[in-house]
Amino acid sequence: MRNSKWIKTIVTVCIVLAAVTIVCFMFMDKKPAVGNMEVATDSELQEVFPENGGKGTPLSSSYRKVAENDRLELRLKEQNLSIQVVDKASGYIWCSEIIDKDSNESWTNFMSSGLSLQYFEKGKPNSTRTDLVSQTNKSITFEPIDNGFKAIIRLNNLKLGMELQVGLEQDQLVVHIPQQSIIEGDQIKLGSVYVYPFLGATKADEKDGYMFIPDGPGALIRLADNKGKFKIPYEAKIYGVNEGIETVSPDVFTNPPNTVQYPVFGIVHREGGNGLFGIVEKGQYNAKLLAYPNGVNTPYNWTGVQFLSRESYLQPTSRSLGGIVVFEKMRHPEDMQIRYTFLNGKNASYTGMAKMYRSYLVDKDALKKQEDRDEAIPIQVDVLGAETEKGMLSKRLIPLTTVGQLEEMLKDMRHSGIGNMNVVFKGWNEGGLSGSSPSPVKYEKEIGSSSDFQRLATEISEQGGKLHLYSDFTVAYESSKRFSAQSDAAKKIDKSILTLPTYKQVYDKMYYLSADNTSRIVQQNMKKYTDQNISGVAVDSTGSVLFSEMVNGNTSSRSHTAETYLAAMNELSKAVPSVLMYGANDYMLPYANQVLDVPIDSSQYIYISETVPFVQMVLKGYKDYYAPYGNFFANPQTNLLRMIETASFPSYYLTHESSYKLKNTNSNDVYTSSYEDWREPMAETYRMLNEALQPVRDAAMEDRVVLEDGVVQVIYDSGMAVIVNYTSRDYHRGNISVPAKGFQVIEVNR
Known part of the structure; x- marks a missing residue:
């Protein structure tokens, strides 16, 4: 027995020694914490960022060729990672570096650096901008990659590092920062990254041309000497405000600016000359598009992308809304990537950019060419069934349009010459439109029975259209029987419930469902849609809203929200014959049969020189799209001409009853909707649009x-063309005559 005990002891000691040996070998071979989201230890940082790291191999201060293909040549200046790209077709040289001794040191260094960043210091809420030129204690090593280079960057004083990969692909340049390459310590945290922001920048009016921004349908900012009249740049977060982290107080008396729904930008050096078009392929869910006209901080016109790795926010410390400003603990997990296409000749224009982007989306299976249809144009008719009014003691339902009344309205429209109608029924569900979301898949009995709706759907289908039931899988109200704010609502990064004011009198606030609960609601609804043989669904918010949230104590990024929504819409599109989406972002295009509420005007910023139909040029002939509601246009005649120019199909928001009945509801902003008031103007507008x-x-x-x-x-x-005359005088050219405030369809040489 004693020998047995000694043997057990010896075996135990051997096992422990073996385990220790294995662990030692593991740590001896362990790489620094590059490539994960954890904080690197002091020893790991010391290994990656040695004290004399900036005194290694000198970096070249002149350009050298690092890659070449049939279309492009790529040159690199190692010292600041600036690049030159030679377009072989035209011989034009695009440069990312601006050498300017007249600006202050901060901007001079920023303009000459290929990569710049903002960082947060521990205990400080605001970020600081720096760049490769300002950071003298750095090391940059280079490795060749397929048709390009990889730069391994170490900013030793900041203990920040990352890799930048730059490569040529035919007539394109791809710039990529892998998330796994980023390393940071405990004291300094990466805030944001700018990659080649001054690629293609110009000074004042030295070159004719413009910057392109995806504001509304598209907008141009002329390359000009603005004489100091512009003080604020264009800065817009792709896919809009992140309400999971930002606190937004919109001005209820003005229209909000357009949301960026397409992650693209560009610059043209003389139309017909040379152009540069950028697509943000990765990291777009947490990125800003920037366009700085001449006079805003510098005399240069420049446009680019700011990738946001972290953002600061107000963390409440008391119920009285007091708090402190802090920054996010975790980086956003996405890689960062921009794809630049170099355009020349007739393609060096916003139209060339639109056609290039259209081809890009076709290759990604986001768009598909439509077959020619010899039929009248469609019209979108949104109809409000029921709303809720605040009474003396309780809320009460207000019927606005019953199924029977809608049938009579549609019959009258057909007699007026309006055909090919797509109908969206809002407020069809039990409880009406407002306050019921996520609404039950159950018809409001005061509007019509299940058999009434089936009859309506059949009648519309026989006329070539479809009936769509309005649904919002993102917005929720406390009054909904399918929603609990505590368990179902999304939680902001500060751990508060994501609540938004409506500025309305019946339901004064609304919530966003967490992404997972949106998915759950979609799954539940799909079965009922199938069981009830519903022909179509019109989806609001879910195709256009993105936010980050806290899930089980961890941050869930906007990219995760987008992925969850995409999976849900993919399943919905398989279960329902037709899915419409209001204001769909680019990633939703594969699942939207048609796109509603596509803007036809820009936000009219003071520096915008022209509004252009970029979005419509991308979609036309590949996916049907509709303008905003025609009964709310401030200038109907001008907007009719703009619809013709942008080839936008018409849409209206109608009720059988007077809109006066909505004055005490959450739809009190629907100030004119009575079909009786709009039957003649709508018929005339449709006639003109169909003719054009x-x-x-x-x-x-x-x-x-x-x-x-x-x-x-x-x-x-x-081989056809449409001429639109916005002026108050007739336009004549040869044998072509276009009346004032009118249009003309002509044949042209293809």
């Missing part, structure tokens, strides 16, 4: 030419 757009029903836009101030010609791939 039916000849190019499924054709793709090929070009847009400004013939003179206020007169534009849109050319289609079918």
Whole structure:
């Protein structure tokens, strides 16, 4: 027995020694914490960022060729990671570096650096901007990659590092920062990254051309000497405000600016000369598009992307809304990537950018060419069934349009010459429109029975259209029987419930469902849609809203919200014959049969020189899209012409009853909706739009030419063109005559 005990002891000691040996070998071979989201230890930081790290191999201060293909040549200046790209077709050289001795040191260094960043210091709420030129204690080593280079960057004083990969792909340049390459310590945290922000920048009016921004349908900012009249740049977060981290107090008396729904930007050095078009392929869910006109901080015109790794926010410390400003603990997990396309000749324009982006989306299976249809243009008719009014003692339902009344309205529209109607029924569900979301898949009995709705759907289908039931899988109200704020609502990064004011009198606040609960609601609804043979669903918010949230104590990024929404919409599109989406972001295009509420005007920022139909040029002939509601236009005649120019199909928001009945509801902003008031203007608008757009029903836009101030010609791939005259005088050219405030459809040489 004693020998047995000794043997057990010896065996135990051997096992422990073996385990210790294995652990030692593991740590001896362990790499620094590069590539994960954890904080590197002091010893790991010391290994990656040695004290004399900046005194290694000198970096070249002149450009050298590092890659080349049939289309492009890539040159690199190691010292500041700036690049030159030579377009072999034109011989034009694009440069990312601005050498300017007149600006202050901060901007001089920023403009000459290929990569700049902002960082947070521990205990400080505000970020600090720096760049490769300002950081003298650094090391940059280079490795060749397929048709390009990889730069391994170490900013030794900040204990920050990352890799930058730059490579050529045919006529494109791809710039990539892998998230796994980022290393940071406990004291300094990465805030944001700028990569080649001054690629293609110009000084004042030294070059003719413009910057392109995806504001509304698209907008141009002229390359000009603005004489100091602009003080604020264009800065817009892709896909809009992140309400999971930002506190937004919109001005209820003004229209909000357009949301960026397409992650693209560009610059043109003389139309027909040379152009540069950028697509933010990775990291777009947490990125800003920037466009600085001449006079805003510098005399240069420049446009680019700021990738946000962390953001600061107000962390409440008391119920009285007091708090402190802090920054996010965890980085956003996405890689960062921009794809630049170099354009020349006739493609060096916003129309060339639109056609290039259209081809890009086709290759990604986000768009598909439509077959030619010899039929009238469609019209979108949104109808409000029921709303809720605040009474003396309780809320009460207000019927606005019953199924029977809608049938009579649609019959009258057909008699007026309106055909091919797509109908969205809002407030069809039990409880009406407001306050019921997530609404039950159950018809409001005061509007119509299940058999009534089935009859309506059949009648619309027989006329070539579809009935769609309005659904919002993102917005929620406390009054909904399918929602609990405590368990179902998304939680902001500060751990508070994501609540938004409505500025309305019946339901004064609303919530966003967590992404997982949105998915749950979609799954529950899908079965009922299938069981009830529902022909279509019109989805609001879910196709356009993105936010980050706290889930089980961890941050869930906007990219996760997008992925969850995409999976839900993918399943919905398989279960329902037709899915419409209001204001769909680019990633939702594969799942939207048609897109609603596509803007036809820009935000009219003071520095915008022209609004252009970039989005419509991308979609036309590939996916049907509709303008905002025509009964809310401030200038109906001008907007009718703009709809013709942008080839946007009409939409209206109607009720059978007077909109006066909505004055005490959450739909009190619907100030004119009575069908009786709109039956004649709507019929006339449809007649004119059909006359202009039916000849190019499924054709793709090929070009847009400004013939003179206020007169534009849109050319289609079918050999047809539409001339729109916004002026108060007739336009004449040869045997072509276009009336004032009118249009003309002509044939052109293809």
